[in-house]
Amino acid sequence: MIHASIISRKNLIAEIQEKLTTELAPDFLKLDDDSHAHSDHFAGSDGHFTLTIRAAKFEGLSKVQQHQMIYKILGDYIGSNKGIHALRIIIPS
Numbered sequence: 001m002i003h004a005s006i007i008s009r010k011n012l013i014a015e016i017q018e019k020l021t022t023e024l025a026p027d028f029l030k031l032d033d034d035s036h037a038h039s040d041h042f043a044g045s046d047g048h049f050t051l052t053i054r055a056a057k058f059e060g061l062s063k064v065q066q067h068q069m070i071y072k073i074l075g076d077y078i079g080s081n082k083g084i085h086a087l088r089i090i091i092p093s
Helices: 009-024 063-073
Strands: 028-033 048-054 086-090
Touching (some): 009 048, 009 063, 063 086
Parallel strands (some): 048 086
Antiparallel strands (some): 028 048
């Protein structure tokens, strides 16, 4: 299991990008750390991200199925003290 307290933000982002690239072979992937925008209302606000991704593996799937695929891939990173607290997903058509 991965703990954000052990891994630097930069390394965490690189690991997430690598995992998504390996699993989905996206033709576009951008992961932004939005944690700074949440520091005023949530103590320990690290782990807020926006993921923009486009991949051929999403073709023919509903938005829900696409999101489920991403959450399954990133499951080890999602949750308290695992790295991702909140994930906004944008999948351009």
